[in-house]
Amino acid sequence: MDLFQMPRPEHLAQPAWDSIELALSRLRRAWEFDDLPDVVGKAKELVETVAKVTVEAAEGAVADSVDFQPIVKAAQKALGRQPGNDLSQDQNLRAMAQAAQTIAMSLAPIRNGYGTGHGRARVPDVVVEMATLSLESALMWSRWALRRLGHLLADYPNELIAAVQTGTSRTVLREKFDASALAQQPSEVQHRIGVVFGQQSAGGFGNATEVGVDPVVEGGYDEYPVDYRRGVLEGMLLTGGGFIGLTDFYASRFVSVLSSLPEREIQSVLESLRESVTGASWIDTWRGTTKVKPADVVSALQSEVARLPSECAEAFQSLCCELLATGGSAEL
Structure with missing residues (x-):
């Protein structure tokens, strides 16, 4: 399986999917070039993109300036109890989804301290573990969100x-x-x-x-x-x-x-x-x-x-x- 494979939700408009694919391709490129600070930065960008696409689908237009953590919380809320006969409402599974959100939201302070997107006086010391966990947490939350987004769009x-x-x-x-x-x-x-x-x-x-x-x-x-x-x-x-x-x-x-x-x-x-x-x-x-x-x-x-x-x-x-x-x- 391709590490960066991401399910496209049914009924998702092409411009929204293009935005997600662009964020995903940037993350892939950073990983392949072994640019660890950029991996951290692009992991956060992917989560932010998926969250904005989700909230826009559920509630309408979203301002580009909205902060990272509020938009992820809003997306999680919209997706958390989506209907669908192949979606589980088991309390333990919901706890896992909540934990995935917590991990994804941790990308903001990690990116602020170590990732790209800010000019720095010195090169941050990003270890492989930090970049790998940032990458995998972003992919995990994004896959969960996109799977549920298809059910939200199905109406x-x-x-x-x-x-x-x-x-x-x-x-x-x-x-x-x-x-x-x-x-x-x-x-x-x-x-x-x-x-x-x-x-x-x-x-x-x-x-x-x-x-x-x-x-x-x-x-x-x-x-x-x-x-x-x-x-x-x-x-x-x-x-x-x-x-x-x-x-x-x-x-x-x-x-x-x-x-x-x-x-x-x-x-x-x-x-x-x-x-x-x-x-x-x-x-x-x-x-x-x-x-x-x-x-x-x-x-x-x-x-x-x-x-x-x-x-x-x-x-x-x-x-x-x-x-x-x-x-x-x-x-x-």
Whole structure:
């Protein structure tokens, strides 16, 4: 294996990769010419380049003047919990990654004391061990960062949302669901994904139900977080156009997802859903043919109330009353 081989992340723009390759080629040249102070200097430059490319991909433009240690920390934070079904979230591995960051950040004071980039009154005494460790630590951290950067650029949540909205096969949908690493996403992203799965499920897309709704009932909160479950409930109840789209056929499944929440969350989500449906119209037909009767949907919901904690019965009944009292129908 070439000592300087570096994986190019998928979706990385050519100018960004050119910048990394330039820093890598400079480090290689310093090593091959046995210019030990330059090895130290170029090792730090490689880490800095990879860090800036990473932060720019995650957050936008980065000033050239930003200091070394803050930019490495920012890159590490952006990469540390990236989703991906071939990335481990093992605590010991994360500790190793943190240790790699600490080593990489040590390049700054070493370079300041011994590396190129500063005019000096005397030639610094750089031993082979110092140059070798600088080189290897820079390569190690950069390889870890670039591997994770590919997952950051892949944009798994939006890929998953696009897949569930376009009738993707169950196998592919499951792969994308797993790759999204739902529990590692921000709460608002969890909620957004849940809404789309709920809408597609209530709209009759069986793969959405089998991949992202039914497993919620028995699954743990680590796998299917609370914000995702809340999103599923909202999506099952309200269409993307803001109409009430739940049918009596899905009432039992709706209550199953609702009952999977902690009691305090059940109360909270019922109050939120009641506010959301106030003044909304019902869909007139489901999938263009089946007539939707609000009274039948509410009756089906009320028949499931015994599955909820007794403390939540009043809030559940309040939602049902609001569903009956709300506005007219709209064909969907």
